Amino acid sequence: MTGEIGLFALCLALALSLIQAMAGLSGARPQADLARAVASAGALGLFVFVALAFGALTYASVSDDFSILNVAQNSHTLKPLIYKISGVWGNHEGSMLLWVLVLGVYSAAVAVTRSGSDRLTSAALGVQGLIAAAFLVFILFTSNPFVRLDPAPFEGAGLNPLLQDPGLAMHPPMLYAGYVGLSAAFSFAAGALIAKERDWARAARPFMLAAWIALTLGIALGSWWAYYDLGWGGFWFWDPVENASLMPWLIATALLHAALATERTGAFRSWSLLLAIAGFSLSLIGTFLVRSGVLSSVHSFASDPTRGLYILVLIFSAIGGALALFAWRAPSLEEGAAFAPVSRETTLLINNVLLVTVFSIVFVGTLYPLLANALFDTKLSVGAPFFQKLFVPVFFVVLILVPFGPRLAWHRGDLRAAMRALAPAAGAALVVGVSILAIAAPRSLAGAGAFAIAAWLLTASAIELSKLNWRAVRLSAFAAPLAHAGLAVTLIGVAGVTLWRSEGLEVLKFGESMNIAGYTLRLDGVGAVQGPNYEAARASVTVLRNGQTLAVMVPERRIFPAERQETVQTAIRTTIVSDLYLALGDQRDATHWTLRAYVNPLAPFIWLGAVVMALGGLLSFVGRLGRARAVPQAVPAPAE
């Protein structure tokens, strides 16, 4: 019954999405209160029925209902409960269902928080309805998760062991919350064009922020997973699927900044609209890249080329439609705000020019192998060296310019005063840069530069906080300093791991030791361990420093018999300022094993920085919610 309930709920959801789309779009006209109410109700109904369908699939997975093909292919009775739940979105059909569920959550949030009473919200809900309908049609006709299997097999085929991991269980929902959140920004932008509403950025901002926070954390989770799970101690591989999540993040970051100007002064209105359209388009492209299997990647677990065509048509319709609407309506919304060349507006513009350039590097690097194959019939690889060469210099410039924005006022700023205020930060950067150059071994100019920039950003954030008027301070005033400080923290971590990591690889006999960066690692033995759905070889490695035992670490290799795959379970001992990272290699003979060890200085800072950035976004989000409830201010507040 479960499968039929789920399928029926999906069909009802499709009907409701069409109602939501039609009612929402007709509610964009003046005096169409009924249509607006219907659109809001449709959005809530859509959410309820998609949630029901998702619940049905989850129940089927948890209760090992192998008569449902999707569960039979991706689950197993021995799989732990958490992975029976996360396995729901660990495959193509389920992950598409999650996609629509998150869309439903955002649509419902739009309907509830904005009560659907204005034309902009109604048009936005209409566009959300169209997107939901397109994805529900995709699910029902090409990726039905509730297809039955007769006779039902006695046992399921199991889930890709790489996915059986707490970090990766949480990664897709977080990433989707970001991807799909950008659909809300997109819908508000399209809604603004449909309803000819100028003041759209204010309405869309909470959703942009929510999407950006989720995307930041989602990318960080993915990177952290790659770090501890793949066994190479790397945190970013410039892999197509990683890039697919980085691209919308870069554009969302540009959008958050441009929309700030649009909201405050009306500047860059059509540019913000374009960024909102681009952000969601990139989410769709990201979904396409991951789901269609056109790009080979360590991450594309569930891929099928035949479905790619539908998504491709969907992408072209969404992007084409939105751009046509933009070309038609955007000129009438632009009003040409006035600002001096030295002003916060200009800094935001420079921010956007550079972020778009950085984005273009990732975009062209990710898609060029496909393009070259199609156009010139040549096979190319565009790997880490390409991205590092171009990405790093431009991003360094972005980071150096960050502190100027908040120090310059809207309309007309005082560059001299800004420089004076930032002088201590420049001093701190110089001191830190020179000390790193003098102390750190091996000597690295790039490393010194990275630390100098980090010091510059952190001090500038501190200066920003010190200038706050603490008697009338708003929560959102902490947002930018915190987010910018987060960038510095991540930068420190990236520099530490990339430039100063130590590594060792040795074949050890039981009782033998290897040395790495001051640690002595003694392989005491390797024993067999039985897990719930795997068999593991677990090494016991004693870590010594200056003859004293610090810890015993237990890296493993796990064999999953159901899935016939092997995974590496690393052991990491962190002191926050440095990670000792062990991965068990292959067995040479009865008593010899290879052991791979890394010392990654400052590694945890990479993800800590992302959390700090997300926290900055969260403060802005919460501050915004508080303000939305307060009476709108008649007099604009002075520059923050």
Add this chain to the structure above:
Amino acid sequence: MKSLLAALLLVVFANAARAVPVPGTLADPAQETRARALQKELRCMVCQGESIDESNAPLAADLRVLIRDHIRAGESNEQIKQFLVARYGDVILMQPPFEADTYALWLTPFLVLIFAGGIATWVVVRAARAPQGDAG
């Protein structure tokens, strides 16, 4: 305070100087460093977007041995790369060469920067000339 910072930095970095030898490594540390750097520039042909430096595949292991043989024979990085490109094609290079096929790849970011920068300059100039409305 500064000495504290220095002490901290020493703890973090001073020991990070050199990696421990890998089995089957070159005796000359300079040559080994070269081999490691070269590994990062070569793609593992049977993997998905990984370099041979970070792959468990047998082919990657073979290539790691192969480039060490060539380094021992006194070949330069360029010669080794040419040898591998002749054998596998450009696809083995993690960083594509700058040639007719890849002009668009390498130049697009610069064109975007120039184009976007041009538009931004135009916007700023126009905004500076526009009549200053009521602020806010």
